[in-house]
Amino acid sequence: MISKRIVLHFPHRVAGQPIVYKLVKDYELEFNILKAYIIPEEEGLLVLELSGEDKNYEKGIQYLMDVGVRVQPLSQDIVRNDQRCSNCSVCVPICPTGAFVVEPLTREVHFHDNKCIACGLCVRACPLQAMEVRF
Amino acid sequence: MGVLKPNLGNANYCSAGQLSPLFNDPYYKTIGVGTRIFLGGGVGHIVWQGTQHNPSVSRKENGSPCVSAGTLAVLGDLKQMRPEWLLGTSMQGYGTTLTVGIGIPIPILDEEICRYTAVKDEELWTQIVDYSEVYPQGKKGGLGEVNYDQLKSGKIATQGKEVPTGSLSSYPRAVEIANILKGWIKKGDFLLSEPVVNLPGPETGYTFKPLKERPIEK
Ligand code: SF4
Ligand code: SF4
Numbered sequence: 001m002i003s004k005r006i007v008l009h010f011p012h013r014v015a016g017q018p019i020v021y022k023l024v025k026d027y028e029l030e031f032n033i034l035k036a037y038i039i040p041e042e043e044g045l046l047v048l049e050l051s052g053e054d055k056n057y058e059k060g061i062q063y064l065m066d067v068g069v070r071v072q073p074l075s076q077d078i079v080r081n082d083q084r085c086s087n088c089s090v091c092v093p094i095c096p097t098g099a100f101v102v103e104p105l106t107r108e109v110h111f112h113d114n115k116c117i118a119c120g121l122c123v124r125a126c127p128l129q130a131m132e133v134r135f
Numbered sequence: 136m137g138v139l140k141p142n143l144g145n146a147n148y149c150s151a152g153q154l155s156p157l158f159n160d161p162y163y164k165t166i167g168v169g170t171r172i173f174l175g176g177g178v179g180h181i182v183w184q185g186t187q188h189n190p191s192v193s194r195k196e197n198g199s200p201c202v203s204a205g206t207l208a209v210l211g212d213l214k215q216m217r218p219e220w221l222l223g224t225s226m227q228g229y230g231t232t233l234t235v236g237i238g239i240p241i242p243i244l245d246e247e248i249c250r251y252t253a254v255k256d257e258e259l260w261t262q263i264v265d266y267s268e269v270y271p272q273g274k275k276g277g278l279g280e281v282n283y284d285q286l287k288s289g290k291i292a293t294q295g296k297e298v299p300t301g302s303l304s305s306y307p308r309a310v311e312i313a314n315i316l317k318g319w320i321k322k323g324d325f326l327l328s329e330p331v332v333n334l335p336g337p338e339t340g341y342t343f344k345p346l347k348e349r350p351i352e353k
Contacts, residue, residue, distance in 0.1 A: 093145035093299035107306035
Protein backbone atom coordinates (compact mmCIF):
# COMPACT_ATOMS: atom_id res chain seq x y z
CA MET A 1 0.00 0.00 0.00
CA ILE A 2 1.15 3.46 -0.80
CA SER A 3 -0.47 6.78 -0.03
CA LYS A 4 0.82 10.11 -1.23
CA ARG A 5 -0.31 13.67 -1.53
CA ILE A 6 0.22 14.94 -5.02
CA VAL A 7 -0.55 17.99 -7.10
CA LEU A 8 -1.90 17.45 -10.63
CA HIS A 9 -1.76 20.17 -13.23
CA PHE A 10 -4.15 19.59 -16.15
CA PRO A 11 -3.45 21.34 -19.41
CA HIS A 12 -6.80 22.60 -20.64
CA ARG A 13 -6.97 20.13 -23.55
CA VAL A 14 -7.33 17.22 -21.08
CA ALA A 15 -9.47 19.04 -18.53
CA GLY A 16 -12.60 17.63 -20.13
CA GLN A 17 -11.60 13.97 -19.78
CA PRO A 18 -12.71 11.66 -16.97
CA ILE A 19 -9.18 11.09 -15.72
CA VAL A 20 -9.73 10.51 -12.02
CA TYR A 21 -12.49 8.06 -12.90
CA LYS A 22 -9.88 6.03 -14.78
CA LEU A 23 -7.57 6.03 -11.79
CA VAL A 24 -10.31 4.42 -9.75
CA LYS A 25 -11.67 2.08 -12.39
CA ASP A 26 -8.49 0.82 -14.10
CA TYR A 27 -5.94 1.10 -11.31
CA GLU A 28 -8.14 0.60 -8.24
CA LEU A 29 -6.75 3.69 -6.55
CA GLU A 30 -8.53 5.54 -3.81
CA PHE A 31 -8.52 9.29 -3.81
CA ASN A 32 -9.35 12.12 -1.51
CA ILE A 33 -9.60 15.57 -3.05
CA LEU A 34 -7.78 18.18 -0.97
CA LYS A 35 -8.20 21.03 -3.38
CA ALA A 36 -9.53 21.50 -6.88
CA TYR A 37 -9.33 24.48 -9.13
CA ILE A 38 -10.41 24.72 -12.75
CA ILE A 39 -10.78 27.78 -14.88
CA PRO A 40 -12.29 27.11 -18.34
CA GLU A 41 -9.73 27.54 -21.13
CA GLU A 42 -6.90 27.48 -18.61
CA GLU A 43 -4.96 24.97 -16.59
CA GLY A 44 -6.83 22.84 -14.09
CA LEU A 45 -5.36 21.91 -10.76
CA LEU A 46 -6.16 19.09 -8.41
CA VAL A 47 -4.53 18.25 -5.10
CA LEU A 48 -5.16 14.63 -4.20
CA GLU A 49 -4.28 12.16 -1.58
CA LEU A 50 -3.91 9.05 -3.72
CA SER A 51 -3.57 5.54 -2.28
CA GLY A 52 -3.51 2.00 -3.54
CA GLU A 53 -1.25 -1.02 -4.25
CA ASP A 54 2.32 0.02 -5.04
CA LYS A 55 2.21 -1.42 -8.58
CA ASN A 56 -1.15 0.16 -9.37
CA TYR A 57 -0.04 3.46 -7.94
CA GLU A 58 2.98 3.53 -10.22
CA LYS A 59 0.87 2.60 -13.24
CA GLY A 60 -1.71 5.22 -12.33
CA ILE A 61 0.94 7.94 -12.14
CA GLN A 62 2.37 6.74 -15.47
CA TYR A 63 -1.11 6.94 -17.00
CA LEU A 64 -1.50 10.51 -15.74
CA MET A 65 1.80 11.55 -17.26
CA ASP A 66 0.98 9.79 -20.54
CA VAL A 67 -2.20 11.79 -20.98
CA GLY A 68 -0.29 15.00 -20.35
CA VAL A 69 -1.00 15.72 -16.70
CA ARG A 70 1.93 17.22 -14.81
CA VAL A 71 2.41 15.43 -11.49
CA GLN A 72 4.19 17.08 -8.58
CA PRO A 73 4.69 15.91 -5.03
CA LEU A 74 2.90 18.25 -2.62
CA SER A 75 6.19 19.10 -0.90
CA GLN A 76 7.20 21.47 -3.66
CA ASP A 77 4.36 23.73 -2.89
CA ILE A 78 5.59 25.80 -0.02
CA VAL A 79 7.03 28.85 -1.69
CA ARG A 80 8.76 31.88 -0.33
CA ASN A 81 7.60 35.29 -1.40
CA ASP A 82 11.05 36.83 -1.72
CA GLN A 83 9.57 40.31 -1.85
CA ARG A 84 8.13 39.88 1.61
CA CYS A 85 11.03 38.00 3.17
CA SER A 86 13.30 40.30 5.17
CA ASN A 87 16.03 37.70 5.65
CA CYS A 88 15.58 37.82 9.41
CA SER A 89 16.29 34.09 10.01
CA VAL A 90 13.76 33.39 12.73
CA CYS A 91 12.51 30.47 10.59
CA VAL A 92 15.92 28.77 10.60
CA PRO A 93 15.63 26.85 13.91
CA ILE A 94 11.92 26.20 13.31
CA CYS A 95 12.31 24.09 10.17
CA PRO A 96 12.68 20.39 11.05
CA THR A 97 14.58 19.56 7.86
CA GLY A 98 16.99 22.49 7.78
CA ALA A 99 15.57 23.95 4.58
CA PHE A 100 16.67 27.46 5.59
CA VAL A 101 20.37 28.21 5.57
CA VAL A 102 22.03 31.48 6.56
CA GLU A 103 24.84 32.72 4.36
CA PRO A 104 27.57 33.43 6.95
CA LEU A 105 28.96 36.58 5.35
CA THR A 106 25.89 38.47 4.14
CA ARG A 107 23.49 36.80 6.59
CA GLU A 108 20.99 36.27 3.80
CA VAL A 109 18.61 33.38 4.38
CA HIS A 110 18.45 30.85 1.56
CA PHE A 111 15.41 28.61 1.17
CA HIS A 112 16.17 25.17 -0.27
CA ASP A 113 12.76 23.97 -1.36
CA ASN A 114 14.09 20.52 -2.26
CA LYS A 115 14.55 19.90 1.48
CA CYS A 116 11.07 21.12 2.38
CA ILE A 117 8.54 18.50 3.47
CA ALA A 118 5.64 20.96 3.51
CA CYS A 119 5.05 20.58 7.24
CA GLY A 120 3.80 24.16 7.34
CA LEU A 121 5.58 25.19 10.56
CA CYS A 122 7.38 28.13 8.96
CA VAL A 123 4.18 29.36 7.35
CA ARG A 124 2.80 30.36 10.73
CA ALA A 125 6.12 31.18 12.36
CA CYS A 126 7.33 33.67 9.74
CA PRO A 127 6.45 37.08 11.20
CA LEU A 128 6.18 38.68 7.76
CA GLN A 129 4.12 35.82 6.35
CA ALA A 130 6.57 35.37 3.52
CA MET A 131 6.12 31.59 3.40
CA GLU A 132 3.07 30.68 1.35
CA VAL A 133 1.24 27.46 0.67
CA ARG A 134 0.59 27.13 -3.04
CA PHE A 135 -1.00 24.32 -4.96
CA MET B 136 9.74 36.63 20.81
CA GLY B 137 8.42 34.49 18.01
CA VAL B 138 7.75 30.77 18.08
CA LEU B 139 9.64 28.99 20.84
CA LYS B 140 10.03 25.24 20.94
CA PRO B 141 9.83 23.39 24.28
CA ASN B 142 12.85 22.34 26.35
CA LEU B 143 15.25 24.97 25.00
CA GLY B 144 14.53 23.93 21.43
CA ASN B 145 15.51 27.30 20.01
CA ALA B 146 16.59 30.76 21.04
CA ASN B 147 15.51 33.94 19.26
CA TYR B 148 17.28 37.24 19.46
CA CYS B 149 16.74 40.72 18.22
CA SER B 150 18.86 43.67 17.01
CA ALA B 151 21.44 43.90 14.26
CA GLY B 152 24.21 43.87 16.89
CA GLN B 153 27.29 45.70 15.64
CA LEU B 154 25.16 47.74 13.21
CA SER B 155 22.49 48.70 15.73
CA PRO B 156 22.56 52.48 16.36
CA LEU B 157 22.20 52.30 20.14
CA PHE B 158 25.02 49.74 20.36
CA ASN B 159 27.22 52.20 18.44
CA ASP B 160 26.46 55.12 20.71
CA PRO B 161 25.89 53.40 24.05
CA TYR B 162 25.96 56.63 26.11
CA TYR B 163 23.70 58.57 23.70
CA LYS B 164 26.40 61.15 22.96
CA THR B 165 25.07 61.97 19.49
CA ILE B 166 21.59 60.38 19.51
CA GLY B 167 19.02 62.55 21.22
CA VAL B 168 15.76 64.45 20.92
CA GLY B 169 15.60 66.01 17.46
CA THR B 170 18.10 63.69 15.74
CA ARG B 171 17.14 63.27 12.08
CA ILE B 172 16.81 59.60 11.10
CA PHE B 173 15.83 57.14 8.37
CA LEU B 174 12.39 55.89 9.32
CA GLY B 175 10.35 53.47 7.26
CA GLY B 176 11.99 54.65 4.04
CA GLY B 177 11.48 58.36 4.71
CA VAL B 178 12.95 60.94 7.01
CA GLY B 179 11.86 61.06 10.64
CA HIS B 180 13.07 62.29 14.00
CA ILE B 181 13.76 61.02 17.47
CA VAL B 182 11.28 62.72 19.79
CA TRP B 183 12.00 61.22 23.19
CA GLN B 184 13.30 58.14 24.98
CA GLY B 185 11.13 55.06 24.55
CA THR B 186 8.80 53.79 27.26
CA GLN B 187 11.23 51.06 28.29
CA HIS B 188 14.34 53.27 28.26
CA ASN B 189 16.54 51.91 31.03
CA PRO B 190 20.06 53.31 30.80
CA SER B 191 21.17 52.55 34.37
CA VAL B 192 21.87 48.87 33.78
CA SER B 193 25.19 47.09 34.24
CA ARG B 194 27.61 47.65 31.37
CA LYS B 195 30.79 46.17 29.96
CA GLU B 196 34.08 48.07 29.95
CA ASN B 197 33.40 49.34 26.41
CA GLY B 198 30.16 50.92 27.63
CA SER B 199 27.84 48.42 25.94
CA PRO B 200 24.93 47.35 28.14
CA CYS B 201 24.64 43.71 29.34
CA VAL B 202 20.83 43.75 29.14
CA SER B 203 18.36 45.83 27.13
CA ALA B 204 18.94 49.48 27.98
CA GLY B 205 18.27 52.39 25.65
CA THR B 206 15.02 52.70 23.70
CA LEU B 207 13.70 55.46 21.46
CA ALA B 208 10.42 57.15 20.62
CA VAL B 209 10.41 58.23 16.97
CA LEU B 210 8.15 60.22 14.69
CA GLY B 211 7.89 60.05 10.93
CA ASP B 212 5.80 60.94 7.94
CA LEU B 213 3.78 57.98 6.74
CA LYS B 214 3.48 59.53 3.28
CA GLN B 215 7.24 59.28 2.78
CA MET B 216 7.41 55.68 3.95
CA ARG B 217 7.77 52.69 1.62
CA PRO B 218 6.20 49.23 1.88
CA GLU B 219 9.68 47.62 1.93
CA TRP B 220 10.48 49.43 5.16
CA LEU B 221 7.13 49.34 6.94
CA LEU B 222 5.60 45.89 7.10
CA GLY B 223 2.58 44.50 8.85
CA THR B 224 3.78 41.61 11.01
CA SER B 225 2.12 38.74 12.78
CA MET B 226 3.82 37.11 15.74
CA GLN B 227 2.20 33.73 16.18
CA GLY B 228 0.65 33.48 19.64
CA TYR B 229 1.38 37.10 20.53
CA GLY B 230 -0.47 39.32 18.07
CA THR B 231 0.11 41.84 15.35
CA THR B 232 2.82 44.46 15.18
CA LEU B 233 4.91 46.42 12.69
CA THR B 234 8.36 45.78 11.30
CA VAL B 235 9.93 49.18 10.75
CA GLY B 236 13.21 50.02 9.05
CA ILE B 237 15.15 52.53 11.11
CA GLY B 238 18.62 54.03 10.62
CA ILE B 239 20.40 56.64 12.68
CA PRO B 240 23.47 58.58 11.53
CA ILE B 241 26.26 58.86 14.07
CA PRO B 242 28.75 61.65 13.41
CA ILE B 243 32.28 60.67 14.44
CA LEU B 244 33.06 63.81 16.44
CA ASP B 245 36.06 62.52 18.35
CA GLU B 246 38.15 59.46 19.12
CA GLU B 247 35.77 58.31 21.82
CA ILE B 248 32.80 58.12 19.46
CA CYS B 249 35.00 56.51 16.83
CA ARG B 250 35.86 53.79 19.34
CA TYR B 251 32.19 53.21 20.19
CA THR B 252 31.18 52.91 16.55
CA ALA B 253 33.94 50.38 15.85
CA VAL B 254 32.27 47.90 18.19
CA LYS B 255 32.11 44.27 17.01
CA ASP B 256 29.53 41.55 17.56
CA GLU B 257 31.86 39.63 19.90
CA GLU B 258 31.97 42.66 22.23
CA LEU B 259 28.21 43.00 22.52
CA TRP B 260 26.63 40.83 25.20
CA THR B 261 23.12 39.92 26.22
CA GLN B 262 21.33 37.61 28.64
CA ILE B 263 19.64 34.32 27.81
CA VAL B 264 16.17 34.42 29.30
CA ASP B 265 13.55 31.71 29.64
CA TYR B 266 10.43 33.22 28.13
CA SER B 267 8.13 30.54 29.49
CA GLU B 268 8.72 31.36 33.15
CA VAL B 269 11.25 33.98 34.11
CA TYR B 270 10.05 36.71 31.78
CA PRO B 271 6.28 36.62 32.25
CA GLN B 272 6.54 36.24 36.01
CA GLY B 273 9.15 38.98 36.31
CA LYS B 274 11.50 36.58 38.12
CA LYS B 275 15.19 37.19 38.45
CA GLY B 276 17.75 34.89 36.92
CA GLY B 277 18.90 34.12 33.42
CA LEU B 278 20.40 31.11 31.72
CA GLY B 279 23.71 32.77 31.01
CA GLU B 280 25.33 35.43 28.89
CA VAL B 281 26.12 35.33 25.16
CA ASN B 282 27.55 37.76 22.67
CA TYR B 283 26.16 38.61 19.24
CA ASP B 284 28.91 36.74 17.47
CA GLN B 285 27.82 33.56 19.23
CA LEU B 286 24.14 34.31 18.53
CA LYS B 287 24.89 34.86 14.84
CA SER B 288 26.91 31.64 14.59
CA GLY B 289 23.58 29.80 14.56
CA LYS B 290 23.86 28.06 17.90
CA ILE B 291 24.59 28.88 21.51
CA ALA B 292 25.42 26.68 24.49
CA THR B 293 23.33 26.86 27.63
CA GLN B 294 22.36 24.39 30.37
CA GLY B 295 24.64 21.82 28.76
CA LYS B 296 22.65 22.01 25.55
CA GLU B 297 23.39 23.33 22.12
CA VAL B 298 20.48 25.55 21.14
CA PRO B 299 19.90 26.76 17.56
CA THR B 300 19.32 30.50 17.19
CA GLY B 301 17.18 32.65 14.95
CA SER B 302 17.14 36.40 14.56
CA LEU B 303 14.03 38.56 14.53
CA SER B 304 15.93 41.50 13.06
CA SER B 305 17.26 41.37 9.54
CA TYR B 306 20.98 42.04 9.25
CA PRO B 307 20.95 42.32 5.43
CA ARG B 308 18.22 44.96 5.75
CA ALA B 309 20.28 46.85 8.35
CA VAL B 310 23.20 46.94 5.90
CA GLU B 311 20.85 48.17 3.17
CA ILE B 312 19.53 50.98 5.38
CA ALA B 313 23.06 52.02 6.35
CA ASN B 314 23.95 52.30 2.66
CA ILE B 315 20.81 54.24 1.74
CA LEU B 316 21.42 56.67 4.58
CA LYS B 317 25.06 57.03 3.53
CA GLY B 318 23.89 57.82 0.00
CA TRP B 319 21.48 60.50 1.23
CA ILE B 320 24.16 62.12 3.37
CA LYS B 321 26.74 62.07 0.55
CA LYS B 322 24.28 63.69 -1.84
CA GLY B 323 23.66 66.43 0.67
CA ASP B 324 19.93 65.69 0.88
CA PHE B 325 20.09 64.61 4.47
CA LEU B 326 21.73 66.88 6.99
CA LEU B 327 22.93 65.72 10.38
CA SER B 328 21.41 67.45 13.35
CA GLU B 329 22.65 68.08 16.84
CA PRO B 330 20.29 66.80 19.52
CA VAL B 331 18.08 69.47 21.05
CA VAL B 332 18.13 67.59 24.35
CA ASN B 333 20.19 64.54 25.29
CA LEU B 334 18.50 61.33 26.26
CA PRO B 335 18.88 60.36 29.92
CA GLY B 336 22.07 58.35 30.27
CA PRO B 337 23.32 56.11 33.08
CA GLU B 338 24.60 59.10 35.07
CA THR B 339 21.02 60.35 35.55
CA GLY B 340 19.91 57.22 37.37
CA TYR B 341 16.84 57.09 35.13
CA THR B 342 15.17 53.67 35.21
CA PHE B 343 11.89 52.20 34.11
CA LYS B 344 9.49 50.52 36.47
CA PRO B 345 8.32 47.05 35.52
CA LEU B 346 4.61 46.46 35.82
CA LYS B 347 4.15 44.26 38.86
CA GLU B 348 1.02 42.19 38.79
CA ARG B 349 -0.72 42.25 42.14
CA PRO B 350 -3.11 39.58 43.31
CA ILE B 351 -6.73 40.72 43.52
CA GLU B 352 -7.64 41.52 47.14
CA LYS B 353 -10.98 40.22 48.26
S1 SF4 C 1 11.09 34.07 9.00
FE1 SF4 C 1 10.10 34.77 7.09
S2 SF4 C 1 10.97 36.81 6.74
FE2 SF4 C 1 12.33 35.78 8.18
S3 SF4 C 1 13.90 34.79 6.90
FE3 SF4 C 1 12.30 33.28 7.27
S4 SF4 C 1 10.96 33.47 5.50
FE4 SF4 C 1 12.20 35.33 5.54
S1 SF4 D 1 7.13 23.85 5.44
FE1 SF4 D 1 8.24 22.78 7.08
S2 SF4 D 1 9.84 21.67 6.01
FE2 SF4 D 1 9.09 23.20 4.56
S3 SF4 D 1 10.45 24.94 4.88
FE3 SF4 D 1 8.68 25.28 6.19
S4 SF4 D 1 9.30 24.43 8.19
FE4 SF4 D 1 10.74 23.61 6.65
